Amino acid sequence: MQLRSIESIDTVACVGAGTIGGGWAAYFLSRGLRVRVWDPSPVAGEKLARLIDTAWPALTRLGLAEGADKDAWTIHTDLAEALDGAGFVQESAPEDLAMKQDLLLGIARAAAEDVVIASSTSGYPMTDMAEAAAAEGLADRLVVGHPFNPPYLIPLVEVVGGQQTAPAAVDWASDWYRAIGKSVITMDREVPGFIANRLQEALWREALHMVNEGEATVDQIDRAITDGPGLRWPLQGPMLTFALAGGEGGMAHMLDHFGPSLLSPWTRLTAPELTQELRDAVVTGCDDEADGRSFPDLVTARDAAIIEIRKLVGELRATLPGAAEHEAPVGGAA
Amino acid sequence: MQLRSIESIDTVACVGAGTIGGGWAAYFLSRGLRVRVWDPSPVAGEKLARLIDTAWPALTRLGLAEGADKDAWTIHTDLAEALDGAGFVQESAPEDLAMKQDLLLGIARAAAEDVVIASSTSGYPMTDMAEAAAAEGLADRLVVGHPFNPPYLIPLVEVVGGQQTAPAAVDWASDWYRAIGKSVITMDREVPGFIANRLQEALWREALHMVNEGEATVDQIDRAITDGPGLRWPLQGPMLTFALAGGEGGMAHMLDHFGPSLLSPWTRLTAPELTQELRDAVVTGCDDEADGRSFPDLVTARDAAIIEIRKLVGELRATLPGAAEHEAPVGGAA
Numbered sequence: 001m002q003l004r005s006i007e008s009i010d011t012v013a014c015v016g017a018g019t020i021g022g023g024w025a026a027y028f029l030s031r032g033l034r035v036r037v038w039d040p041s042p043v044a045g046e047k048l049a050r051l052i053d054t055a056w057p058a059l060t061r062l063g064l065a066e067g068a069d070k071d072a073w074t075i076h077t078d079l080a081e082a083l084d085g086a087g088f089v090q091e092s093a094p095e096d097l098a099m100k101q102d103l104l105l106g107i108a109r110a111a112a113e114d115v116v117i118a119s120s121t122s123g124y125p126m127t128d129m130a131e132a133a134a135a136e137g138l139a140d141r142l143v144v145g146h147p148f149n150p151p152y153l154i155p156l157v158e159v160v161g162g163q164q165t166a167p168a169a170v171d172w173a174s175d176w177y178r179a180i181g182k183s184v185i186t187m188d189r190e191v192p193g194f195i196a197n198r199l200q201e202a203l204w205r206e207a208l209h210m211v212n213e214g215e216a217t218v219d220q221i222d223r224a225i226t227d228g229p230g231l232r233w234p235l236q237g238p239m240l241t242f243a244l245a246g247g248e249g250g251m252a253h254m255l256d257h258f259g260p261s262l263l264s265p266w267t268r269l270t271a272p273e274l275t276q277e278l279r280d281a282v283v284t285g286c287d288d289e290a291d292g293r294s295f296p297d298l299v300t301a302r303d304a305a306i307i308e309i310r311k312l313v314g315e316l317r318a319t320l321p322g323a324a325e326h327e328a329p330v331g332g333a334a
Numbered sequence: 335m336q337l338r339s340i341e342s343i344d345t346v347a348c349v350g351a352g353t354i355g356g357g358w359a360a361y362f363l364s365r366g367l368r369v370r371v372w373d374p375s376p377v378a379g380e381k382l383a384r385l386i387d388t389a390w391p392a393l394t395r396l397g398l399a400e401g402a403d404k405d406a407w408t409i410h411t412d413l414a415e416a417l418d419g420a421g422f423v424q425e426s427a428p429e430d431l432a433m434k435q436d437l438l439l440g441i442a443r444a445a446a447e448d449v450v451i452a453s454s455t456s457g458y459p460m461t462d463m464a465e466a467a468a469a470e471g472l473a474d475r476l477v478v479g480h481p482f483n484p485p486y487l488i489p490l491v492e493v494v495g496g497q498q499t500a501p502a503a504v505d506w507a508s509d510w511y512r513a514i515g516k517s518v519i520t521m522d523r524e525v526p527g528f529i530a531n532r533l534q535e536a537l538w539r540e541a542l543h544m545v546n547e548g549e550a551t552v553d554q555i556d557r558a559i560t561d562g563p564g565l566r567w568p569l570q571g572p573m574l575t576f577a578l579a580g581g582e583g584g585m586a587h588m589l590d591h592f593g594p595s596l597l598s599p600w601t602r603l604t605a606p607e608l609t610q611e612l613r614d615a616v617v618t619g620c621d622d623e624a625d626g627r628s629f630p631d632l633v634t635a636r637d638a639a640i641i642e643i644r645k646l647v648g649e650l651r652a653t654l655p656g657a658a659e660h661e662a663p664v665g666g667a668a
Binding site: 018019054055058061062095122123148149150153154155156158183185187189191192193195196197198199200201202203204205206207208209210211212215216217218219220221222223224225226227228229230231232233234235236237238239240242244245247257258261262264265266267268269270271272274275278281282284285286288289296299301302303304305306307308309310311312313316317 | 352353388389392395396429456457482483484487488489490492517519521523525526527529530531532533534535536537538539540541542543544545546549550551552553554555556557558559560561562563564565566567568569570571572573574576578579581591592595596598599600601602603604605606608609612615616618619620622623630633635636637638639640641642643644645646647650651
């Protein structure tokens, strides 16, 4: 399988220009790429122009690539025309399996042979989405490249192939997204919802249960995150967060101390049995992630992040449109 | 029930001086209060001094109350002596039900009658913890005041009473924590794990399942949050986040569009049925939370927060001890 060299790519195609597809287009433009957009809606161009205008100041603040031009895009209703000259294709159609199957077949037929085609799907396995393309032997370049809203600001992209995808295409897509500044997680197997959405979805379902049972309001659920664990998560994820909560004993202490609470009804999700093997996998994983940084260093980093994020969020709440009555004290007073 | 006036309180007691109890002590000191600490360990004082020293620069950066003095604490091994003169008691003993029951009974016997006693428990219902105190008719001032690690930086405190707790004590504790600058969620019923820990625990259990099944590594799980949804949550919680992902159609559009995925195996947690009633409760809750702020205003706020948090976290990763090899690009390059 011969794939195009990443360095040679100056033009990409976005198939579908909704919130996600349009967000991708804005991001690609900010990286100095030209973007060819396919969308059948007669108002798609107008909406996309608005989306890019809204996103551009943010992208400018994060740093534009040399030659980035917010107007370097064209919109097309003919798919082959949109793909012409594109060195990479990002499909972001609505989350409808049959529609994705048809579109991916159409894209695979029309795109140049050495071009990788990624889907923004938030949950479908590529094996299912590629069914029609696979029947024509065209599924080897099809990968999932799952972004997070807004794709022009959130760095995470989850990359995973289907059963017919060539491993080289998965590797290429991972390298490509990294080259344009994304934080890439490459999965070695298809899992419904990938990783981040599975974690979000567990939280979301428990939240729905709580609302359903009258245990918490929507506002309480949001505040439980924004003013609680949410402040820790931009710097250190949930695993490292728990490891630090274990004090100098780290994740091993944490699992020994709080392991029994896995059996308690603290959520409607049944936990796996905490076998020695699972315990070791988690402890070793945290050690790997800490990568030699000491407990005090990690705590210093966490605290610095929380302070600055609190100050920042406090300022934002106070200064943004309509925020006067939503102000929250940052320091508080005795 | 006659409870002490909040304004009159200049001294509080911390029962237990571990990571949580010590963190509370540091916070109370930063609010200009004097702190009397009970801990039976012969090295507790030494460890507490270290913890306060570590926390003080952070607390200073967040803003100290007038007269705040990091040395305004004493440590005691006699409980009655520690409680002498304290206008509020925060119990933060290890998470052991029998120990908490004994301690809360001891505190309730020794503390002045008009003093509210809060427990930092991360999950026990007060009805269970207050069993021994209730048998002596001393449970009416016992409430849960559940903080998050580190208690000197994370604003959230969840307040809830047990069956024997006087509603006035729950109200008093909520007012007290707000007066010292905390973000308070007052629950009207006992739910195991309260709110934030239930949400965290659902995510944590799904993460453990993924590690257990070899679907994701510890590092991938953490990065899926830090570089993904975690960047959105300090400003807007998971409910409002989903409402914005629905575009101008908001949460109603989101539920209609993604409602069916509640049935998909995106996590091991079974979702509740999305009845019309639940749908309405969630939509109305999001509207209430938005409180008249428009969709573009909320998006502007979100984007501003993500940009600044990304810049901040990028800087922190680059400058903190041992961080050189953990640097992550913020802007990326084409």
